[in-house]
Structures are given as structure tokens and as C-alpha cells.
Amino acid sequence: xxxxxxxxxxxxxxxxxxxxxxxxxxxxxxxxxxxxxxxxxxxxxxxxxxxxxxxxxxxxxxxxxxxxxxxxxxxxxxxxxxxxxxxxxxxxxxxxxxxxxxxxxxxxxxxxxxxxxxxxxxxxxxxxxxxxxxxxxxxxxxxxxxxxxxxxxxxxxxxxxxxxxxxxxxxxxxxxxxxxxxxxxxxxxxxxxxxxxxxxxxxxxxxxxxxxxxxxxxxxxxxxxxxxxxxxxxxxxxxxxxxxxxxxxxxxxxxxxxxxxxxxxxxxxxxxxxxxxxxxxxxxxxxxxxxxxxxxxxxxxxxxxxxxxxxxxxxxxxxxxxxxxxxxxxxxxxxxxxxxxxxxxxxxxxxxxxxxxxxxxxxxxxxxxxxxxxxxxxxxxxxxxxxxxxxxxxxxxxxxxxxxxxxxxxxxxxxxxxxxxxxxxxxxxxxxxxxxxxxxxxxxxxxxxxxxxxxxxxxxxxxxxxxxxxxxxxxxxxxxxxxxxxxxxxxxxxxxxxxxxxxxxxxxxxxxxxxxxxxxxxxxxxxxxxxxxxxxxxxxxxxxxxxxxxxxxxxxxxxxxxxxxxxxxxxxxxxxxxxxxx
RNA sequence: GCGCCCGUAGCUCAGUUGGAUAGAGCAGCGGACUUCUAAUCCGCAGGCCGCAGGUUCGAAUCCUGCCGGGCGCGCCA
Numbered sequence: 001x002x003x004x005x006x007x008x009x010x011x012x013x014x015x016x017x018x019x020x021x022x023x024x025x026x027x028x029x030x031x032x033x034x035x036x037x038x039x040x041x042x043x044x045x046x047x048x049x050x051x052x053x054x055x056x057x058x059x060x061x062x063x064x065x066x067x068x069x070x071x072x073x074x075x076x077x078x079x080x081x082x083x084x085x086x087x088x089x090x091x092x093x094x095x096x097x098x099x100x101x102x103x104x105x106x107x108x109x110x111x112x113x114x115x116x117x118x119x120x121x122x123x124x125x126x127x128x129x130x131x132x133x134x135x136x137x138x139x140x141x142x143x144x145x146x147x148x149x150x151x152x153x154x155x156x157x158x159x160x161x162x163x164x165x166x167x168x169x170x171x172x173x174x175x176x177x178x179x180x181x182x183x184x185x186x187x188x189x190x191x192x193x194x195x196x197x198x199x200x201x202x203x204x205x206x207x208x209x210x211x212x213x214x215x216x217x218x219x220x221x222x223x224x225x226x227x228x229x230x231x232x233x234x235x236x237x238x239x240x241x242x243x244x245x246x247x248x249x250x251x252x253x254x255x256x257x258x259x260x261x262x263x264x265x266x267x268x269x270x271x272x273x274x275x276x277x278x279x280x281x282x283x284x285x286x287x288x289x290x291x292x293x294x295x296x297x298x299x300x301x302x303x304x305x306x307x308x309x310x311x312x313x314x315x316x317x318x319x320x321x322x323x324x325x326x327x328x329x330x331x332x333x334x335x336x337x338x339x340x341x342x343x344x345x346x347x348x349x350x351x352x353x354x355x356x357x358x359x360x361x362x363x364x365x366x367x368x369x370x371x372x373x374x375x376x377x378x379x380x381x382x383x384x385x386x387x388x389x390x391x392x393x394x395x396x397x398x399x400x401x402x403x404x405x406x407x408x409x410x411x412x413x414x415x416x417x418x419x420x421x422x423x424x425x426x427x428x429x430x431x432x433x434x435x436x437x438x439x440x441x442x443x444x445x446x447x448x449x450x451x452x453x454x455x456x457x458x459x460x461x462x463x464x465x466x467x468x469x470x471x472x473x474x475x476x477x478x479x480x481x482x483x484x485x486x487x488x489x490x491x492x493x494x495x496x497x498x499x500x501x502x503x504x505x506x507x508x509x510x511x512x513x514x515x516x517x518x519x520x521x522x523x524x525x526x527x528x529x530x531x532x533x534x535x536x537x538x539x540x541x542x543x544x545x546x547x548x549x550x551x552x553x554x555x556x557x558x559x560x561x562x563x564x565x566x567x568x569x570x571x572x573x574x575x576x577x578x579x580x581x582x
Numbered sequence: 583g584c585g586c587c588c589g590u591a592g593c594u595c596a597g598u599u600g601g602a603u604a605g606a607g608c609a610g611c612g613g614a615c616u617u618c619u620a621a622u623c624c625g626c627a628g629g630c631c632g633c634a635g636g637u638u639c640g641a642a643u644c645c646u647g648c649c650g651g652g653c654g655c656g657c658c659a
Contacts, residue, residue: 029599031598031601034605038602042601042602044600047600051638082601082602083601084639085602128659168658168659169658170658170659309657310657323655326657333657335657335658336658340659361587361653362653363654367586388587390587390588432595432596435587435588437587437588437653438594439594444608452621453607456607458621459620462620463619463622466618469618470618507598514598518596519596522596522597525606526606529606532622532623533622535618536622537623539617543618577619578619
């Protein structure tokens with residue numbers, strides 16, 4: 001079935017050809033007007049063309065409307081309104097066809113799959129493996145995962161990825177911190193490293209370590225028997241052995257242990273939050289496979305590197321950066337930036353046709369140099385897309401929580417899930433657009449009350465299920481929705497539901513293409529609200545005459561379908577029944 | 583100082599990419615529902631869309647300049 005917007009677009013184009021206006025001249029936008037009185041779809045074509053053709057928009061609209069050829073069985077009426085809008089009203093018969101098309105195997109949800117199976121890498125969270133996942137990752141998790149699903153929904157092959165910075169100084173510092181805690185608990189006098197990780201979790205980890213033998217440690221490490229985690233190394237022996245090793249070796253063992261434990265936590269937290277990463281990519285692999293040196297060589301070959309004061313610099317100013325950046329420090333160690341270049345270059349080599357990174361706002365200054373490096377390496381423009389997710393401020397007792405890990409006071413994603421549940425958290429994050437700062441009031445979220453619009457969606461779904469359940473109990477045969485039954489929809493509130501459900505494909509496409517998954521949450525809420533209004537308006541659906549009853553039950557079936565599709569995309573569970581509230 | 587993001591109802595936020603009378607939830611007030619179990623529904627009130635210019639048929643949306651808030655400006659990661 002042809003999408004109705006395309007049909008109208010073509011008809012309008014044909015109608016304006018005689019003005020010398022062709023497809024490439026104008027982007028015809030058809031949208032659902034805010035006011036139901038204005039029809040089902042509206043075009044501002046005449047308004048846009050008015051200036052160019054030096055014509056009064058309203059007159060022009062009249063001419064276009066008269067010239068446009070449309071099948072009457074689909075478009076019931078064409079009207080001119082306001083300053084020159086052309087409003088179309090879709091016939092009820094066709095509206096029902098669109099509705100049914102949502103559940104056809106080769107229907108509208110199939111038609112929007114225009115991605116051609118192209119592989120897109122979506123990287124998000126990628127938090128340092130130096131502590132439990134912090135709540136600030138929760139927003140990225142919700143967005144990244146939902147965008148991945150959205151991309152799949154429009155026919156791409158999305159690949160969720162997590163980059164693990166398991167190399168470099170911070171990991172050494174992590175090991176030294178754990179070692180110090182361990183030594184102190186074991187009664188040894190060891191100084192805590194300057195800028196070490198002071199989180200309580202490391203103290204607890206050290207305490208547990210005291211009681212563990214090498215067999216237990218090995219067993220814990222075996223939890224990583226998984227292709228993606230081949231880089232996780234389990235230190236040999238146990239901590240009593242490690243602490244007697246020379247300091248450097250000892251630290252390495254504690255580092256490996258801490259990494260193993262923390263990655264275990266992070267992976268479990270992600271699992272609990274409903275995140276599925278196809279790949280966990282380890283920075284250490286870049287070092288071992290010499291990809292870092294190779295990336296540097298390639299940059300050198302392109303003439304994008306120079307040496308100064310014993311360091312190697314990338315000419316990022318050639319690519320719009322405000323200053324050149326160091327790739328290899330004067331002590332010979334590669335910077336994080338160089339590793340990141342190598343990582344993204346490898347991502348490109350792995351055959352992804354596009355890559356999307358979700359970064360925090362504190363990394364925005366990093367974009368131009370990264371894009372510059374990609375360009376210098378010969379990666380096509382636009383291949384790497386960077387989405388900045390603005391900051392989340394967490395409030396507790398009316399005060400802003402300091403999220404600095406090193407100070408040891410922060411809220412974990414697990415704590416958030418304990419307090420409000422994963423679904424509530426995900427939904428709240430997905431209600432906000434990505435580039436707006438967001439205040440997350442933990443006290444409010446804990447209340448589990450009106451601040452949880454997600455419950456409205458869940459209840460609406462449960463309500464639809466229970467209605468169908470009762471119908472079944474009464475022996476009412478519902479079956480699959482058909483055009484014949486749905487034509488008996490009379491009530492305006494029921495039609496309002498129809499008109500909203502029918503937007504599903506377009507909502508998915510726009511949310512995916514604009515990278516604004518938050519539109520899904522708004523849509524799901526709108527459906528829930530309209531369904532509730534309808535339910536309230538059409539009193540006692542089951543007591544109505546058989547034809548109306550069947551029509552409304554079929555509408556209920558379809559509402560359930562659409563809500564569940566939303567639930568899948570957003571990643572929330574929509575149960576068939578809810579606990580009764582006291 | 584420079585760069586990025588934000589400023590919309592008392593609060594938290596939407597606003598379909600420049601459209602028609604700027605919306606929702608919460609909080610406040612008033613109703614409905616003795617039910618198909620529901621945290622549901624209806625109504626009222628609440629606005630200088632930070633301020634000032636500009637662009638045009640038309641601006642919360644685009645441009646410029648201010649004001650205010652956040653973040654970033656390392657041979658850190």
C-alpha cells in the first residue's frame with residue numbers, strides 16, 4: 001500500500017508543474033494539523049510558492065486545490081483555509097485501511113524499512129571501568145538503545161557497542177587504589193595514592209578480596225567466558241600472593257582484578273537496564289594489535305603530523321580545531337586521543353557504513369579534532385556522527401548531587417533502578433529531548449506517583465487487555481480486526497484514537513531520522529490518553545450492540561498492538577495486568 | 583575571553599524542523615465515575631515563549647546583539 005503522504009505529494013507536484021515548479025524545487029511537507037477541524041493532513045505548498053511566484057497564497061491554493069487529482073475513495077475533501085493552507089480529509093474507509101495496514105506483514109511498518117540493511121554502529125555509555133555505572137549513564141543508555149532499535153525499525157542493521165578504556169594510567173591508578181585499600185585492611189602501612197579512587201566500593205572490594213582464594217577468583221573471572229570479553233584477564237593466584245610481588249607487578253594484578261569485577265558490575269547493570277551490546281570493544285586490543293601505531297603512521301603519511309618538543313602533534317587546526325593536539329606525548333606514550341582515533345578508524349575498517357557516538361556535553365570540545373582526524377585518515381565526510389546528550393543534574397533534598405567519582409559520593413544506576421525501577425527511569429529520560437539539560441529529582445522519582453507517566457501507558461495497556469479478557473469470558477468472539485467491523489466506529493473519541501494510531505510509521509521514521517527518540521515517549525503517552533478518553537466516553541463497550549461492540553473491541557486490539565510496539569522500542573515492559581492499587 | 587547547549591504556565595517539560603487560537607503532566611480550584619478492577623475522565627485558572635532588533639505573507643522556532651544559567655577550553659582520560 002502506498003503511503004498516503006507520498007500519494008498526496010505526487011498529486012500536488014503534478015498540480016504545480018504548470019507553474020514551472022518541479023520536485024527538486026520544493027520540499028512538500030504534509031503534516032497533521034493541530035486542530036482536528038483542519039482536516040487530517042495539511043500542506044503549506046501554496047504559502048511557500050506564493051512568494052516565489054509573486055502570487056497571493058490563498059488564490060494559488062485555490063488553483064492548486066482545483067487542479068489536484070485525487071482518488072475520491074481515499075481523499076474525501078480538499079479545502080483551502082487560513083492564509084493558504086490546503087487541507088485534506090481522508091475518507092473513513094481509507095483511514096481504516098491505514099489502520100489495518102499496521103498489522104499487515106508487508107504493511108506500513110515494512111514500507112518504512114528503507115535502510116537497505118546498512119550496518120550502523122551506535123556507541124554509547126562507554127564509561128571508564130573504574131567504578132559502578134553512574135546515573136549519568138542512564139540517559140545515554142536509554143537513548144542509545146532506543147535509537148538502535150529505531151534504526152533497525154527503519155531497515156538498518158544497528159550494532160550497539162561499548163568502548164572500554166581498559167588501558168592507561170587510570171587503570172593503573174585503580175589497581176594502586178585497590179592495593180592500598182587491601183594493604184591497609186591487611187594491617188600494612190601503605191599510603192593511599194594521590195588522586196586515587198576513594199569510592200567505598202573499592203574498600204568493600206578489598207574486604208571481599210581478603211576472604212577469597214585463587215579458586216574463587218578464577219571462578220569469578222569465568223563469568224566472562226564470552227567472545228566480547230576475551231580481553232578480561234584474570235590475575236593468577238590470589239591477593240596474598242599479589243601483595244608480596246614487586247609493586248609494579250602487584251599493582252598489575254590488583255588492576256586486572258578490579259577491572260574484572262567492575263566490568264562484571266557494569267555488564268550486569270546494563271543487562272538489568274535492558275541494554276544489549278553486541279560488542280564490548282577493549283582499548284587494550286588497540287595497543288596489542290598495533291592499531292594505534294598504524295593509525296599514527298597513516299596520519300603521518302597524510303602529512304597531518306609534525307614533531308615538536310619531543311611530542312607528535314596532529315594538525316587539527318587544518319580541520320577547524322582551535323589548536324593542534326598531541327598524539328604522542330614527549331614521554332613516548334600515546335594520548336587517549338590517538339587511541340580514540342585508532343578505535344574509530346578500526347570501526348570504519350570493520351565495515352560500518354555509518355557510526356553514531358553518544359557523548360556527554362563535557363566532550364563537545366573534542367568533536368572537531370575527532371572529525372578532523374577522520375577526515376585526515378580518508379574517512380568519508382559524515383561517516384562519524386556525534387550526538388551530544390546534555391547533562392543531567394540529579395537533585396536530592398532540593399540539592400544538586402555532586403557526581404564526581406573520585407570524591408566517592410555518587411549515585412549508581414543500580415541505586416536508581418532500586419529506587420524507581422528501570423522502566424520508570426528509562427521513560428523519564430526518554431521524555432526529554434537530547435540536547436536539553438535535565439533536572440532529575442530523585443525524591444520525586446522515588447514517590448512512584450504522578451511523576452511517572454510511564455504508569456499511565458502501562459495502565460492503558462493493561463486496561464485494553466483486561467477489556468478483551470472480559471469479552472472473552474462473556475463468550476464474545478473478537479478475532480482479528482477487519483475493515484468490515486471497523487467501519488462501525490461511530491464515536492468521535494474512538495476516531496481520535498484511530499487517527500493517532502495511524503501515525504505510528506511516521507513517528508518511528510521521524511524519531512529515527514532526527515535522532516530524537518523522545519518523540520516515542522510523547523506518542524505513547526498520547527495514545528494512552530486518547531485511549532482512556534475513548535474508554536471513558538464509550539460507556540460500557542461490552543453492552544453495546546454487537547456491531548459497535550466488535551468495532552470498539554477491534555480498535556482495542558489495535559491499540560494494544562501499537563502500544564506494545566512502543567514498549568519494545570522504548571524498552572519498557574507492558575504487562576497485561578497491574579497490581580491493584582490500595 | 584573563546585566555543586557548545588539551554589532560557590516556554592508556580593514546578594518539570596513538549597511544541598511535528600518557519601504555519602492556523604503556544605500545549606501536556608504535576609501542583610491549585612470545581613466536577614464526573616456506586617464501573618468493563620485501575621494511577622481514569624471532564625471543566626476552571628494559570629503566558630511579554632529571557633530582553634531588543636532583523637529576515638517575510640507568517641517567528642517560540644532562522645540571523646545579530648545583549649542578559650541569565652550550565653558545560654568545555656591539558657603533552658588528563
